[in-house]
Amino acid sequence: MTDVQASGPVLAADGRPLKRSLARALRRQKLRALMLIAPLLFFVAITFVIPIGSMLFRSIENNIVGDTLPETVLAIASWDSASGELPDEEVYAAFVRDMIVAVKNKTHTRLGSRLNYELAGISSMFRQSGRQVRKWDPVEDAPFRDKLIDVHKGWGEVSTWALIQTYSGPYTSGYFLNAVDLQLTPEGIKLQPEEKRILIKLFIRTLVMSLIITGACILLGYPVAWLLANLPTRKANLLLILVLLPFWTSLLVRTSAWKVMLQQQGVINDVLVWLGFVADDSRLIMINNQFGTIVAMTHILLPFMILPMFSVMQTIPPSYLRAAKSLGATNWTAFWRVYFPQSIPGIGAGCILVFILSIGYYITPEIVGGTKGVFISNRIAYHISSSLNWGLAAALGTILLVVVLMLYWAYDRIVGIDNVKLG
Amino acid sequence: MKLKTLILTAASSAFIALPALAQEMTIVSWGGAYTKSQINAYHTPYSEMTGVTIINDDSAAEAVAKLRAMNEAGNVTWDVVDVVAADAIRLCDEGLAMEIDPDTQLADAPDGTKASEDFGDLIVSDCFIPQIVYSTTFGYRTDMVGDTPPTDVCAVFDTATYPGKRSLEKRPINNMEWALICDGVAKDDVYDVLATAEGQQQALDKLATIKDDVIWWSAGADTPQLLADGEVVMGSTYNGRLFSVIEEQNQPVAMLWDAQVFDLDGWIIPTGLSPERQARALDYVKFATDTQRLADQAKYISYGPARKSSAPLVGKHATLGIDMAPHMPTDPDNAKNTFLYNYVFWADFRDDIDAKFQAWLAQ
Numbered sequence: 001m002t003d004v005q006a007s008g009p010v011l012a013a014d015g016r017p018l019k020r021s022l023a024r025a026l027r028r029q030k031l032r033a034l035m036l037i038a039p040l041l042f043f044v045a046i047t048f049v050i051p052i053g054s055m056l057f058r059s060i061e062n063n064i065v066g067d068t069l070p071e072t073v074l075a076i077a078s079w080d081s082a083s084g085e086l087p088d089e090e091v092y093a094a095f096v097r098d099m100i101v102a103v104k105n106k107t108h109t110r111l112g113s114r115l116n117y118e119l120a121g122i123s124s125m126f127r128q129s130g131r132q133v134r135k136w137d138p139v140e141d142a143p144f145r146d147k148l149i150d151v152h153k154g155w156g157e158v159s160t161w162a163l164i165q166t167y168s169g170p171y172t173s174g175y176f177l178n179a180v181d182l183q184l185t186p187e188g189i190k191l192q193p194e195e196k197r198i199l200i201k202l203f204i205r206t207l208v209m210s211l212i213i214t215g216a217c218i219l220l221g222y223p224v225a226w227l228l229a230n231l232p233t234r235k236a237n238l239l240l241i242l243v244l245l246p247f248w249t250s251l252l253v254r255t256s257a258w259k260v261m262l263q264q265q266g267v268i269n270d271v272l273v274w275l276g277f278v279a280d281d282s283r284l285i286m287i288n289n290q291f292g293t294i295v296a297m298t299h300i301l302l303p304f305m306i307l308p309m310f311s312v313m314q315t316i317p318p319s320y321l322r323a324a325k326s327l328g329a330t331n332w333t334a335f336w337r338v339y340f341p342q343s344i345p346g347i348g349a350g351c352i353l354v355f356i357l358s359i360g361y362y363i364t365p366e367i368v369g370g371t372k373g374v375f376i377s378n379r380i381a382y383h384i385s386s387s388l389n390w391g392l393a394a395a396l397g398t399i400l401l402v403v404v405l406m407l408y409w410a411y412d413r414i415v416g417i418d419n420v421k422l423g
Numbered sequence: 424m425k426l427k428t429l430i431l432t433a434a435s436s437a438f439i440a441l442p443a444l445a446q447e448m449t450i451v452s453w454g455g456a457y458t459k460s461q462i463n464a465y466h467t468p469y470s471e472m473t474g475v476t477i478i479n480d481d482s483a484a485e486a487v488a489k490l491r492a493m494n495e496a497g498n499v500t501w502d503v504v505d506v507v508a509a510d511a512i513r514l515c516d517e518g519l520a521m522e523i524d525p526d527t528q529l530a531d532a533p534d535g536t537k538a539s540e541d542f543g544d545l546i547v548s549d550c551f552i553p554q555i556v557y558s559t560t561f562g563y564r565t566d567m568v569g570d571t572p573p574t575d576v577c578a579v580f581d582t583a584t585y586p587g588k589r590s591l592e593k594r595p596i597n598n599m600e601w602a603l604i605c606d607g608v609a610k611d612d613v614y615d616v617l618a619t620a621e622g623q624q625q626a627l628d629k630l631a632t633i634k635d636d637v638i639w640w641s642a643g644a645d646t647p648q649l650l651a652d653g654e655v656v657m658g659s660t661y662n663g664r665l666f667s668v669i670e671e672q673n674q675p676v677a678m679l680w681d682a683q684v685f686d687l688d689g690w691i692i693p694t695g696l697s698p699e700r701q702a703r704a705l706d707y708v709k710f711a712t713d714t715q716r717l718a719d720q721a722k723y724i725s726y727g728p729a730r731k732s733s734a735p736l737v738g739k740h741a742t743l744g745i746d747m748a749p750h751m752p753t754d755p756d757n758a759k760n761t762f763l764y765n766y767v768f769w770a771d772f773r774d775d776i777d778a779k780f781q782a783w784l785a786q
Contacts, residue, residue, distance in 0.1 A: 109516035120775035121618075124767055127516065195624070198782035264588075265653050288638055371593075371639060371784040379781070385488040387774055388513070 056401075059179075059394035062172040065164065068111040069098040073168040081162035081186045091161070092144040099133045117389050118174065118183075119163050125154045162186035175395040199396065202376040207403070209294060209375070210358040214305075216298040217354050218347060221305035225346070228306070229313035240310075247303045255367045258296040262287040262368070288370030296368045297358055304357060305350035312346030312421050345421035352411065352420065356404055376400060447476045448502040448703055454481030455644075456667060460723035461505070463741070465711040472710075475703065486510060490519045490693055499695045502704045508687040509766055511551035516770075520550035520691040521701070528705055530713035532732035541714075541730045545687055547766055552712055553689040553729035555720065558752035558761070559597050560683035562650055562665040563657035565675045576682035576760075577605035579657060580629065582636055590646045590658030593639035595780040596769055597659065597684050600762060602629035604682060614768045623776055627783050639784070650676050662752050666725040670743060670750070680757040686764040687729065727753040 012021040034041075066073050071094035079087040102108035112126025132151045141147070149156035166186050167174065174184040181197040183190055191197070224243065228236050246254060261267050264283045272278040286292060316339060324334035362377040369375070376396060383393035411417070450466070452458045458479055466477045480501065482489060487510050493499045506514065514520035523529070525546060529538035539546065545553040563573055568585055578585055579601065591598050603613050603622070606629040616622035630637075638655060640646055646660035647668045657679065668674045690712070692704045710716065717728035718736035725747060728734065737747050748754055752761075 106518040110518060113513070113516055116771065117774055121771045123516070124771045127770075196778045196782055198778065198785050201785060263652065263654055366641060374785075382777075385485045387777065388487060388491065388517075389774065 055390075055394050056398050057394075058391050059175045059398050060171045060173070061391070062167060062174070063170050064111055064114050065168050066170055068102050068107050069095065069164070069168075071095075072098050072164065076161065076165050076168065079161070079165065081158060081165055084158060086145070086156065086158060087161050089143050089145050092148055092155075093138070093142055096133060096136060096141075096144045096148070097138045099129065100136065100138060103130045103134045113388070115163060115167065117178075117387075117392070118167065119159070121154065122160070122163070125152045125160070128152050129155070159186075175391040176399075178392050179395040179399055199376070199379065202374070202379055203399070203403070206359055206375040206377070209290065209373075210355050213294055213297050213301065213358045214351050214355045216294065217302055217305040217350065220298065221302055221309055221350065222343075222347070225306050225309035225313055228310045229316075230318070243303055243306050246299070251300065251363065252367075254300055255296055255364045258292070258299070258368055259287060262292055262295065287368050288373070290369075290373040292368040292370065293365050293373035293375075296364050297361060300364060301354045301357060304353040308349035308353065308421070309343065309346035312349070313343050316342045344415075345419050348411075348415055348420040352408070355407075359400065359404060446474060447478060448700070448707065449478045449480055449500060450503045450505070450707075451480045451483055451486060451501050452505040453483045456663070456724055457726075460720050461711075463723050464720040465707075465716055468716075469707060469710055473706075475707075487513055487517075487519075490514060491517060493693075494519050494695060497695070499693045501693055502696065502700055503707055504691050504693060505554070505688060506691055508547050508551055508553075508689065509764070509769060511689065511691050512548045512766055512770060514691055514693075515548045515550035519694055521694050522549040523552055523692070523708075525552070528709065530709050532714050532730065534732065536732060541732050543731065545729050547687065550691050551687075551689050552691070552708055553687050554712060554717065555688050555726035555729055556685055556753055557688060557726045558662045558680075558683040558685050559592070559659055560662050560665070560752070561657050561659050561679040561681075562646070562668065562676045563679055564650060564653065564655075565677050567653070567656045572677065573657070573679055574681060576601055576679065578679070580605045580633055582633060585656055587656030588636050588638050588649075588654060589633065590638045590640050590649050590655045590660075592659060593641045593784070595776045596764075596773070598630060599623070599626040599776065599780075600684070601682060602626040605629060610762075614765055617776075618768070618772065623779060627779070631783075650674065662750075663724050663726050666750050670740075670745065678757075680752070681760050682762060683752060683757070683760075684762040684764055685752065688726075689729065721747050721751070725750040725752075727751040 010018040012018045014021070072091060075091045075094040076087055079091060099108055102111065108126050108130045109123075112123040115126075116123035129148065129151050136144075136147075154160050163186070166184060172184065177184050177189060178192075179199055181192045181200045183192050224239075228239055228243070231239065259266075263269070264285065266287075268286065269278065269283045273280050273283065278284060286295070320338050320342070321334050324338045325331070329337065359375075360377055361375060362381050365373055365375045366378055366381075369378075377400075380393050380396050380400075383389045383396070408417075450461075452461055458481060462477075462479070466479075469475065470477055483505050486504050486506050490499070490501070490504065493501070504520075511520065515522070525538040525542060529552065531537055532541045542553050545556070547553075561573075561576065561579065563578075563585075565572065567587060571584070573581075573585060579589055579591075599617055600613050603616055603626050604610060606625060608616050608622075608625075617626065638645075638649060638658075640649070640658070640660070643661050643664055646655070646658035647664045649655045649658055650668060651672065651674050662678070662683070665676065665678055668676050669678070690708050692701065692708065696704065712730075714730055714732045715736065717730050718733040718738075720726070721728055721733075721737045722739070722741040728737065734753070737751065739745060740747055749756065752758065
């Protein structure tokens, strides 16, 4: 090729270079495809990504202190809490000026409940002081230090001001630290006092019990799925309805039914006493503990295990087993070496479904779990709806999400996510 | 052409629907027998009088969280909300409930007494309009306590005399107070003791003596069910629930009024309503908390009316025909030894003690 001019780039019919023309057509196609899924993308972003993202953001957001007490936050920055001395009058005056504005906007009590999560008693300090401060004039009534301490002796304690200083930034790691049984103090990060440590324990319990439930679902679900896949279609359909029937019943009804079955004056205990297996005064305790949670949740989640297993097993030709046997394999070898490996994708899909669902379970452990069978989600629900500590709830939720993603990643590395089939 | 008619019809019906919408209000309460008593005593007469349609929503248990979310979204869909006093204080603190002036915005008593005086101390927050006094107290199985039925709250901690399970609420409030009283702390000192870490530990240690015998409940219906099934020998719950087990379902259960804890339930009006919705909410609340209406509610459920002037008007149960006065928690015979829920204390210490309590439960 010596004559570049002659060969040149290949041209399309309209005289433009073919390469560019092709790229353009491809781009247009992609754009059209994107337009087709745009409504779905938009829907997912609006209803899923943005709300969850904003909820997770609450786990570090801490604007409330700086917004409610802007002058105090500036004035207190130079104070050294380790000195053991109270901040000077300037801080108190700034605080009173901030409070007068906050009381007018009714935001001071909101800040009080925020800080009360970190130090019990601050909530009423803000409420009480608010009633007094609104009568004060920021100039004429100065100085304020002794007046504030008169209103509530808490303002005369270094720990109060140190707490405000520690939490004065717009972002805080405090919620995440609380979520793993640590606390952010003026002296740095510390362990929670022993009598308040509970969340790590709940995280571990949630993971361990979810694993047990997943295991129980495999053991119970595998034979059922096998039966479903190998029975004649008519019988299999009938059986499938039996599997699906509880699935269509309300979750609460099924959980409450377990209560009736398992309680000490319940059906199972009554039958055992009647048969003479158990003495009347030593009835078995099967509910309001971990056992109750495992039984009820295994029952509720079983269809999520059976259905993927069933749909995978349906695709395994029965002739493979016959071929293995005709080549001399025993029943067990034929199952274990030929059938079982082909059913693993179904088990994998079932495991992921059941495990991830059970990690976030909340209502069943609440009803049948007693004290030792509750999950981390019960604490999240408590902080969302009762204590209103949404920051801590968001931090707990974020950690749970990260743990699930990590497990998913580990699963992908060990088993391989391509090895999962829903049918 | 067809499409055009369709759009026109849709648009015009939307306009017709608007005024109808304006005549609706959503009232949030607790559901069950309690909401029924409110429908009978307040909603039905109010609807007949004004033509306003009332929609009931049973989400009072999550009212604070939901109102906070609605407020952040800028779309408050509730008009009047029934909450316990502790929640009313929190809603007021968060700026989610509007402040009420009882003397100008609520009805006077028939004899002209101002509302603020008629409700008295029960107005525990500037945003709170008291409605009923209820109590958390114990019920026991009469057939499971032998010949010496309990008369003292400390029977709960006496597993030797009264063997069997007990049901207690899965939260520190009330349980910590009862534990301290039964551990020898004087009633007046309970909250001073409970404000210290040692006092909290003392209460938990006392509860630990019966920990293996306790079924912890989280829904008010749990204890009545556990009592009816004979799962527990005694258990705490709201007095109205026990009334229904004893009088309406005729179960072998009796009340142990000793050391009952009074609590209040009442209305709040959310902030952020449009002026006409707010005016209607105020109008409803003024009607529903007048002397006669509060006394009427006691015909359907055994909770005491919050107005002093309503007490003499309390009559018989609407269907059972029994006198309601002896079943009221405020009846002098029942109220020999009582507590009033300490709102200020629990607003401060709830988060702290709850963390300890839950950690203790999980041990």
